[in-house]
Amino acid sequence: MSNEKKKKRLSPRKKKDTLTAYAFISPWIIGFACFTLFPIFFMLQVSLTNRKLNGISKFIGFKNYMNMFKSPAFWNSIKVTLLFTIIMVIVTTVWAVIMALLLNQKQRLNGIFQFCYFLPSVIPSVALAYAFRTIFGKEAGLLNAFLSLVSGKNVSVNWLYNHSTVYMAVFFITLFTYNTGQMMLIFRSGLSDVPGELYEACDLDGAGAFRKFFSVTLPMISPLVLFNAVNGCVSALNGSFALLYPLTGESGNPDGMTQVLSLLIYKEAFSNMKVGYACALSVLLFLLAALFGTALFSLSKKFVYYEN
Amino acid sequence: MKSVKAKQRLNSCILYLIKIIVAVIMFLPIIWISTGGFKTLTEFTSSPNIIPENFTMENFSYIFKSSNIWVYVRNTVLLMLGTTVGTLLSSSLVAYPLARMDFVGKNVIFTIIIATMMIPNIALIIPQYIMFGKIGWLDSLLPMIVPAFFAYPYNVFLFRQFFRTIPRELDESATIDGCSRVQIFFKVLVPLSKPTYATIAVLSCVFWWNELTQPVFYINSDQWRTMTIALMTSYMYTSGNAFVINWPSIMAAATLMIVPPMLLYFFGNKFLVGGIKTTGLKG
Numbered sequence: 001m002s003n004e005k006k007k008k009r010l011s012p013r014k015k016k017d018t019l020t021a022y023a024f025i026s027p028w029i030i031g032f033a034c035f036t037l038f039p040i041f042f043m044l045q046v047s048l049t050n051r052k053l054n055g056i057s058k059f060i061g062f063k064n065y066m067n068m069f070k071s072p073a074f075w076n077s078i079k080v081t082l083l084f085t086i087i088m089v090i091v092t093t094v095w096a097v098i099m100a101l102l103l104n105q106k107q108r109l110n111g112i113f114q115f116c117y118f119l120p121s122v123i124p125s126v127a128l129a130y131a132f133r134t135i136f137g138k139e140a141g142l143l144n145a146f147l148s149l150v151s152g153k154n155v156s157v158n159w160l161y162n163h164s165t166v167y168m169a170v171f172f173i174t175l176f177t178y179n180t181g182q183m184m185l186i187f188r189s190g191l192s193d194v195p196g197e198l199y200e201a202c203d204l205d206g207a208g209a210f211r212k213f214f215s216v217t218l219p220m221i222s223p224l225v226l227f228n229a230v231n232g233c234v235s236a237l238n239g240s241f242a243l244l245y246p247l248t249g250e251s252g253n254p255d256g257m258t259q260v261l262s263l264l265i266y267k268e269a270f271s272n273m274k275v276g277y278a279c280a281l282s283v284l285l286f287l288l289a290a291l292f293g294t295a296l297f298s299l300s301k302k303f304v305y306y307e308n
Numbered sequence: 309m310k311s312v313k314a315k316q317r318l319n320s321c322i323l324y325l326i327k328i329i330v331a332v333i334m335f336l337p338i339i340w341i342s343t344g345g346f347k348t349l350t351e352f353t354s355s356p357n358i359i360p361e362n363f364t365m366e367n368f369s370y371i372f373k374s375s376n377i378w379v380y381v382r383n384t385v386l387l388m389l390g391t392t393v394g395t396l397l398s399s400s401l402v403a404y405p406l407a408r409m410d411f412v413g414k415n416v417i418f419t420i421i422i423a424t425m426m427i428p429n430i431a432l433i434i435p436q437y438i439m440f441g442k443i444g445w446l447d448s449l450l451p452m453i454v455p456a457f458f459a460y461p462y463n464v465f466l467f468r469q470f471f472r473t474i475p476r477e478l479d480e481s482a483t484i485d486g487c488s489r490v491q492i493f494f495k496v497l498v499p500l501s502k503p504t505y506a507t508i509a510v511l512s513c514v515f516w517w518n519e520l521t522q523p524v525f526y527i528n529s530d531q532w533r534t535m536t537i538a539l540m541t542s543y544m545y546t547s548g549n550a551f552v553i554n555w556p557s558i559m560a561a562a563t564l565m566i567v568p569p570m571l572l573y574f575f576g577n578k579f580l581v582g583g584i585k586t587t588g589l590k591g
Contacts, residue, residue: 018412020489021405025417028402031458036424039435046435055441099334102327107320115573116331119338122569124518126539127562131337134344134352134555142340145356176337178518182511230426231462237428242520246540262430266525269434278434286431293426 040286047280053273064280074281076256077264081288084170084240084260089232091171092180093225100187101217114188121181125239129246132173136160160247161254170247170258177243179235183228190224191217226300233292237285241266261285338566344559352556367560377561379531380538384517387449387534392512394456395463396505402459403467404493408479425461433525440526447528452516463508470504471497503579510576514569535565 022029047064051057068074099117103110120128135142136159147155159169174180198216207215218225241262244252250267252259259267261281269278344352345367347360355361371377405411406418440451474497482492498505520536527533533542539561543554 014410014412017405017409017489021409021411021414024401024405024489024493027398027457028417028421028459028461028464031398031455032420032424035436035455035458036427036432039432039439042439043432043435046438051438055438099330102323102330105323107323107327113327113331115577116335118573119570120334122514122518122566122573123337123341124520124536124539124562124565126520126536127341127558127565128337130539130555130558130562131341131344135337135340140352140354140356142336142356142358176334178515234426234428238430238521241430245520245524262428262521265430265434269437275434275438282431282434286427289426289428289431293423 043279043282043286046276047283049276050274051276051279053269053275057276060276064277067277068280068284073256073259073264074284077252077259077261078284078288080252080257080259081237081240081261081285083167084258085233085236085292087167087171088174088236088240089229092174092177093183093228093232095175096180096183096187096228097221097225099184100191101213103184103188104191117184118181120176121178123176125177125242126246128173128176129243132169133160133247136169163254163257166248166254166257170244173243173247177235177239179232179239183232186224186228187221190221194220226296230293230296233296234289237262237289237292261288341559341566342563344556345563346560347556349554349556352559367554367556368564370554370557371561371564375538375542376530376533377538380533380535383449383532384534384536387452387519387523388513388516390449390453391456391516392509394453394458395460395512396509398457398459399463399508400467400498400501400505401493403464403471404497406464407468407471408476408497409489421461421464425465430521433522437525446526448526448532451526452519452522463512466508467501467504470501474500506576506579510572510579513572517565517569535561539565 046057048059048061049057050060050064103114103117123131134140138144138156138158138161141159143159144155144157157165159165194217198220199212202212202216237260240260244258244260244263245266248254248258250259250263250271252263262285265278265281265285268274268281339358343358343360346363346365347357348362348364348366351357351361406414406421436451437446440446445451445454478496478500479492482496487495518536519534520540523534523537527537539558543557543561545552545554
């Protein structure tokens with residue numbers, strides 16, 4: 001059937017449509033060629049040179065890659081990037097689902113609650129980072145003051161500089177990022193599309209709230225969970241720079257524990273002026289993103305429920 | 309019967325309680341930032357009070373007097389408007405045939421667009437930096453505004469999802485009335501898609517108003533600095549050998565920065581949930 005269709009010559013209408021369609025799509029094609037495809041090849045090329053920030057460069061083969069694989073800072077940042085991305089996606093997605101579920105319970109004042117839940121995501125990441133540097137600060141920090149009040153003891157932890165607390169603090173801050181708010185909105189609109197009859201059927205069967213969530217809500221919004229997870233991965237790889245650069249600096253204090261790959265790229269390119277090496281790191285970041293994308297899509301085939 | 313009602317009452321109370329706790333957590337940084345702007349530097353660095361003891365306006369007057377804040381505001385507004393106008397125009401044009409027409413190579417193109425959605429910007433920023441340097445665009449807003457006119461995959465995707473929910477019969481009847489594809493787009497689809505245009509405009513404005521990464525890479529000089537970079541670099545000074553961060557001034561500037569996105573949110577609120585169409589995701 002499909003073979004037969006293919007052999008048929010294109011109908012005049014489809015031929016005309018194809019031309020019109022490509023006219024409409026042309027901005028993207030140009031943009032894709034200039035701002036995505038060309039930089040990819042250019043990046044591969046520069047990664048084989050010892051290019052400096054001032055533009056002087058010489059072909060050095062795979063030396064950048066060899067140096068990279070020998071560098072402990074590189075392996076550390078790969079580890080941090082993987083950890084940061086995976087945990088951030090999980091934490092922010094779960095939090096966004098919780099907020100969307102709460103807002104989905106129709107009660108009075110929901111408008112105010114939605115305002116409160118969404119508003120933090122419009123704070124610029126710099127402001128968020130600076131606010132939490134002081135909230136989590138050792139002296140005059142809000143968290144220490146609160147804990148001292150509750151426990152009755154004098155708590156003075158430098159949350160962002162302490163090896164055992166830094167991750168907790170950073171992941172807590174990710175709850176307030178732009179991405180979380182956007183995810184919440186998408187889940188909100190998805191939840192309102194879940195047919196009410198399904199819940200009524202649950203009520204008849206006497207299912208509890210948890211049962212309802214896991215057998216009706218979650219399967220119905222699973223395509224959105226996938227969409228948000230994919231998007232969240234990209235945002236985590238991308239947005240980690242805007243959050244961590246003002247929060248813990250380009251070296252990822254303490255001791256590189258928060259130095260994700262993007263911070264290392266920035267440091268190598270602009271502080272150490274090794275643009276060639278930074279390009280080699282960028283290639284790795286690119287591959288890492290591809291890995292995450294493929295992993296999520298193959299997972300989705302197993303777990304995501306599609307209607308029909 | 310009574311116990312069921314009492315139980316519902318209790319449930320509703322618990323729900324309110326949880327909602328309020330979540331709201332307090334989410335609102336905390338905003339309260340901290342906005343009250344911080346009214347504290348003196350000594351108070352900010354020595355006490356964790358939320359309500360300032362000595363209420364002062366000096367941070368706000370400092371911002372307006374001793375920094376180029378109007379230049380930063382101008383740059384940020386230019387950046388925000390340029391990118392938003394660009395992406396609304398180009399992304400909706402590109403999304404139209406993907407949602408409405410049958411043409412050769414449609415699936416290939418759509419797959420590439422989805423795949424490019426997953427490339428983080430930051431992975432390509434170094435080659436782009438060199439590239440923009442070669443054509444002399446560094447230290448200006450052009451490296452951020454110009455690409456916006458060539459469609460962002462994510463926004464293309466959102467537009468496509470929405471266009472697909474508009475009944476195709478409208479196109480067909482317009483065709484019978486003698487409309488061309490271009491006319492259908494401008495006369496049928498655009499007016500019906502206002503919520504999506506509003507949603508993407510709000511999201512894009514908020515994103516670019518707050519964007520730090522790309523300006524940090526592309527902008528050097530003070531005259532093209534955006535507010536986000538200024539927030540990071542302009543409120544520090546050296547006193548003797550020590551490096552002093554003027555925290556309350558940063559908080560005051562941050563407070564001012566939060567206001568426009570907040571207003572945008574108020575304005576766009578009614579579109580935000582309806583504008584993101586997700587129905588098409590399921591199939």
